[in-house]
Amino acid sequence: MEELTKAIVELENEKVTKMVKDELVKGTAVEEIVEKCRQGMEIVGQKFSKGEYFLPELIMAGEIFNSIIEIIRPVLAEAKTNTVGKIVLATVQNDIHDIGKNVFKGFAEANGFDVHDLGVDVDPETIVNTIKNEKPDIVGLSCLLTSAFDSIENTIAKIKEAGVRDQVKIIIGGAPVSEELKDWSGADAATRSAAEGVQLCKELLKK
Amino acid sequence: MAENKNLKLYEERLNRIVKAMQLEEPDRVPLIPPEEGYWVAAYAGYSVADVTYDYSLLAAAWEKAFTDFPEWDAAYAPFCVWSGPMFEFAGITQFALAGKDGAAQKMHQWKQVSCMSEDEYDELIADPYKFLLEKILPRRCKELGKPYPRNAMAFGKAFQEFLSWLGYWGAKGAEWKEKFGMPVLAGGFTEAPIDFLMDHLRGFKEFSLDLRKLPKETIIRACEALLPYMIKWATTGTRPALFPPIFIPLHFAPFISPDCFKEFYWPTFKKLVDSLVELGYGVIIYCESNWTPHLAYLKELPKGKVIAEFETIDMKEAKKLIGDTVCLMGNLPYELLVYGTKEKIEDYTKKLIDEAAPGGGFIMSADKIFGENVNPKCMRYWCEAVVKYGQY
Ligand code: B12
Numbered sequence: 244m245e246e247l248t249k250a251i252v253e254l255e256n257e258k259v260t261k262m263v264k265d266e267l268v269k270g271t272a273v274e275e276i277v278e279k280c281r282q283g284m285e286i287v288g289q290k291f292s293k294g295e296y297f298l299p300e301l302i303m304a305g306e307i308f309n310s311i312i313e314i315i316r317p318v319l320a321e322a323k324t325n326t327v328g329k330i331v332l333a334t335v336q337n338d339i340h341d342i343g344k345n346v347f348k349g350f351a352e353a354n355g356f357d358v359h360d361l362g363v364d365v366d367p368e369t370i371v372n373t374i375k376n377e378k379p380d381i382v383g384l385s386c387l388l389t390s391a392f393d394s395i396e397n398t399i400a401k402i403k404e405a406g407v408r409d410q411v412k413i414i415i416g417g418a419p420v421s422e423e424l425k426d427w428s429g430a431d432a433a434t435r436s437a438a439e440g441v442q443l444c445k446e447l448l449k450k
Numbered sequence: 451m452a453e454n455k456n457l458k459l460y461e462e463r464l465n466r467i468v469k470a471m472q473l474e475e476p477d478r479v480p481l482i483p484p485e486e487g488y489w490v491a492a493y494a495g496y497s498v499a500d501v502t503y504d505y506s507l508l509a510a511a512w513e514k515a516f517t518d519f520p521e522w523d524a525a526y527a528p529f530c531v532w533s534g535p536m537f538e539f540a541g542i543t544q545f546a547l548a549g550k551d552g553a554a555q556k557m558h559q560w561k562q563v564s565c566m567s568e569d570e571y572d573e574l575i576a577d578p579y580k581f582l583l584e585k586i587l588p589r590r591c592k593e594l595g596k597p598y599p600r601n602a603m604a605f606g607k608a609f610q611e612f613l614s615w616l617g618y619w620g621a622k623g624a625e626w627k628e629k630f631g632m633p634v635l636a637g638g639f640t641e642a643p644i645d646f647l648m649d650h651l652r653g654f655k656e657f658s659l660d661l662r663k664l665p666k667e668t669i670i671r672a673c674e675a676l677l678p679y680m681i682k683w684a685t686t687g688t689r690p691a692l693f694p695p696i697f698i699p700l701h702f703a704p705f706i707s708p709d710c711f712k713e714f715y716w717p718t719f720k721k722l723v724d725s726l727v728e729l730g731y732g733v734i735i736y737c738e739s740n741w742t743p744h745l746a747y748l749k750e751l752p753k754g755k756v757i758a759e760f761e762t763i764d765m766k767e768a769k770k771l772i773g774d775t776v777c778l779m780g781n782l783p784y785e786l787l788v789y790g791t792k793e794k795i796e797d798y799t800k801k802l803i804d805e806a807a808p809g810g811g812f813i814m815s816a817d818k819i820f821g822e823n824v825n826p827k828c829m830r831y832w833c834e835a836v837v838k839y840g841q842y
Contacts, residue, residue, distance in 0.1 A: 254662065294743065298705040299658035306659065339546060339553045342562045342654045364553035389784055389821040390556035418739065419818060423785040 247276070251283025252290075254303050256310070263314050273318050280311055284353035288438040298346070301437065305349030327355040328380040328448050331373050331411075333365035335394035340387035343417055347383065347437040354441045356381075367394075367401035374407050381444055384430070386417040395420075396428045403429070412447040416440050459631025463523040467633070467813065468693050471732060471777045472754045475810035479803055479840030480523040481833065482635055482813055484759070484780070485820045486530030488557055490515040492822035498556060499549025502534035505618050516630040518826075521833035525626070526815075527636040527697060531558065533615040539608035541593030556822045564653035565589045568660065571668050574651070575675045582679075586651065616687065635734070637694030640684035640726075642719040643676040644669075645701040657702070661710060673718040681725050690730030695757060697734050698722070704739035711744050720750065727752045734759060734779075748772045761817040766805040769812075778806045779813040787816060787828040795828055799835035807840065814840065 247266070250258045259280075266276050287304040290296040312319070330351055334344050341363050348358050359377050361369060374382065382402070384395055395415055402408050414432040415425060425433035431450075432443040462477075469476035483489075487508055491501040494511035501508035512528055534547060544561045546554035553559065565586060566574065574581045588595030593604035626632045641649065647669075648657040660669065684696045703715050723733050734757040741763060748758055749772050759779040760768065768778055782802060786795055799814070806812040814836050 297707045297710070299661050299710070300707075302655055302658040303662050337553050337555050339559050340562060345655075388557050388559070389788070389818060389823060392788065392823055419784065421783065421785045423783075423789045427789050 245279050245282070247279045248283040248286070251280055251304065251307060252286045254287075254300060254307065256303070256307050259307055260310060260314065263311050267315065267318070273315055276311075276315060280308060281353060281355055284308055284350070288350065288354070288441060291438040292436070292442070301350065302346060305346060305353065308349065308353040325355075326357040328444065329357045329359065329377065330381045330383050330444065331359045331361065331370065331377055331379040332383040332385070333361040333370055334363040334385045334387075335391050335398055336364055336366045337394050338386045338388055338391040339363045340385075340417075343387060343437070344383075344385035347385065347416055347440050350437045351383075351441050351444065354445075356441075356444065367398040370398055371401050371405045371407065374402065374411055375405070379411060381447055382411050382413045383440070383444075384413065384415045386415075386419065389419045391417075392419070392424060392428075395424065395430070399428045399430060412444075412450065414440060414443055414447065456628055456631035460627050460633060463631065464633050464693065466523055467635075470811060470813050471692060471695075471757060473774065473777060473809075473811040475842045478842060479807050479836060480813045481521055481836045481840070482524045482526050482779070482815050483522060483820060483829070483832075484526050484815050484818065485515075486527045487511070488531060488822055489820035489824050491531070492556075493518075493826060497549055498531060498558070498822075499534070499547070502531050502547065502549070502558075505529075505533075505615065509622050512626075513630065516626070516632050519829060519833055521837055522632070523813075524633045524635040528622070528634055529615070529619045530636075530819075533611060536608050536611040536615060539593065539604055539611055540587075540591040541595075541604065542591050544590050562653060562655075564651075564656045566651040568656070568664070571664070571672055575668075575671050578675050578679055633694070635694055636697035637691070637731075638684050638686075638688035638696045640680045640696060640698055640722065642698065642700055642703075642715065642722060643673040643680050644715050644718065645699075646676055646680060647672055648702045654702075658705075661706070661714065666713065669714050670717075673714065677718050677721060680722055684722075684726055684731070685729065688731075692730075692732035692755065695732035695734045696726055697736070699736040700738055700741075703737070703744055704741055708743050711747070716744075716747055720747075723751055723756065727755045732756070736780075737761065737763070742767075745771055749775050751776055757813060759813075759815060765802055769806045769808075773806070773809070773811055777811045777813060780815045780817055782814070782816040782832070784816055784818040784820075784824070787820075787824045787832065789825075790828050790831075792831045795831045796835045796838075799832060800839045803836075803839045807842075810842075 247262045250262060263276060284304060291301050332348055334341055348360055351358050413430040415430045416434050418435060420433045431447060434440045434443055466476040466480040470480050488498060490511040491498055494514045496507050496511055512525060544563060546559040546561060548554045548558050594601050623634045703711055726733055732755050736759045738761050753775050756776045757779050758776040760781050763781055765781055782798055786798055
């Protein structure tokens with residue numbers, strides 16, 4: 244494994260920062276640095292799914308990835324980083340919880356997704372309009388409370404009504420989501436884990 | 451006459467629960483839905499805002515549920531929709547009250563923010579009481595942050611309301627015993643020290659990072675400093691007894707590694723439970739989310755004094771591992787009570803009973819606190835299934 248990838252997997256914040264700066268000075272292509280980091284994040288996700296890492300580790304990895312992006316941001320704009328897909332993400336109407344959503348966001352970005360985050364308590368119309376404007380591959384809906392079940396159902400119903408259901412895959416995430424809710428609401432995938440969510444998104448892209 | 455009948459019913463229900471707590475077989479599996487007031491309010495046609503401001507509406511809603519679902523063996527935690535007036539007097543800013551604060555309509559919602567900074571640990575450790583009172587409360591409640599005497603006046607009003615709210619529900623409990631034969635399960639509250647630190651002081655993300663960044667000693671000392679206050683929170687105004695037990699909802703454990711759990715979570719949490727049991731209390735711990743990684747630890751808790759309520763867990767495994775130590779409770783998936791058919795509800799109820807009830811030490815309940823969308827029809831199927839399959 245590359246040193247940089249390894250340092251990320253081991254969550255060595257300071258080491259990673261220093262290595263990225265060194266690579267930049269050496270003139271390594273930004274794409275290459277990002278790729279190494281992504282590989283590290285992917286392994287972190289696998290460890291999380293296997294139960295070797297837990298949420299603090301996932302959150303720490305997200306922080307590390309963010310700080311890498313901060314360092315390379317000045318040169319990032321010129322580089323053509325290829326995204327694997329675009330996600331429009333929102334916590335649904337009547338729910339203001341965002342910790343879980345943000346963990347998923349950070350992780351999806353680190354895995355190469357371009358994430359358009361609409362925030363919390365987002366009404367169905369805004370989500371429909373964003374689908375029309377942003378043309379995402381995937382819509383991610385988050386919630387923490389069962390009270391948001393009907394917001395999820397409504398949102399997906401509105402997406403259907405607007406005639407854009409076929410253009411996107413829909414994944415629902417958060418502590419109370421289940422296969423039942425997935426089937427009932429007409430989503431394509433459901434998960435209670437951010438790492439599994441990213442995995443599912445990759446699979447949805449292939450469908 | 452009617453009163454006698456109700457008192458008999460009360461004894462019957464109480465016996466059922468206490469036997470289960472003592473890991474013995476009662477006449478049938480007790481049924482205690484995880485209901486804190488949100489669902490009964492909706493069932494009776496009230497909004498959460500209605501019942502948060504008018505306690506008598508909430509009481510009426512509970513009473514309707516007692517009448518329609520006499521299979522229930524206790525009211526779980528009847529007043530956990532809290533007190534709207536109390537929160538308003540204090541000027542709470544971090545709890546979105548249903549009906550008052552935009553997005554929260556059907557359940558109050560916690561704003562996931564941090565109100566203690568990373569470098570305030572020493573101050574917390576040095577004098578938790580002073581720190582909570584002088585630093586944290588004013589940050590979380592804008593009226594309490596105003597200059598003297600406005601802060602003192604707000605505090606006085608909020609505290610007064612708190613006392614009358616407590617008094618109201620104390621009296622209701624006594625009334626329900628006589629009128630409905632219905633016990634109230636939660637006798638008092640507290641939290642594991644580390645959960646208090648995460649939930650109310652640092653916040654989920656910040657605390658997750660603290661665990662990796664700060665010296666271990668800092669976290670451990672903070673938990674130890676909070677422990678006496680967590681014990682006091684449970685014992686203040688409550689009477690030591692196996693029933694009603696002290697309710698301890700557990701939050702952070704499922705999200706951390708077994709190593710972290712062992713080092714940071716378990717020691718002060720175990721001390722909390724042990725201390726309460728030594729003082730003569732029973733305890734109900736609510737192992738929220740998924741406790742599989744830490745399940746075996748619960749075997750070290752005092753035998754026959756603790757109800758362990760679960761959200762996601764393999765009940766069969768739990769029965770094998772800790773069934774001789776704690777009374778198991780919970781786990782029926784919420785979605786079954788929203789979308790489930792009669793057959794599916796019966797099947798899961800029977801499965802849970804087959805796995806966890808033999809020999810006693812099991813209370814039927816669901817995995818998540820009820821929100822407004824539990825289907826009354828499903829509730830009926832569930833009650834009937836417990837009576838059908840739960841006889842010993
Ligand atoms: C911690 C906690 C609290 C703390 C919050 C502290 C804080 N600083 O945030 C406190 C004590 C304040 C609290 C209060 C209450 N709580 Co609470 N709480 C929890 C608990 C244990 C964890 C929630 C959490 O922070 N998770 C951490 C985040 C990171 O996890 P997450 O949101 O699930 O996100 C992960 C995945 O789901 C996924 N994900 C999330 N979104 C998305 C989106 C996509 C697209 C994808 C792919 C993935 C994904 O990725 C994340 C990382 O893996 C849950 C139990 C549970 N099972 O989750 C109960 C829980 C949410 N609480 C509950 C209740 C009832 C309450 C109260 C109403 C209690 C009361 N009577 O006052 C209040 C107010 C409601 C609220 N929470 O706002 C219930 C809700 C029940 C229901 N019917 O919905 C729960 C489910 C407990 C239970 N088993 O009943 N709570």
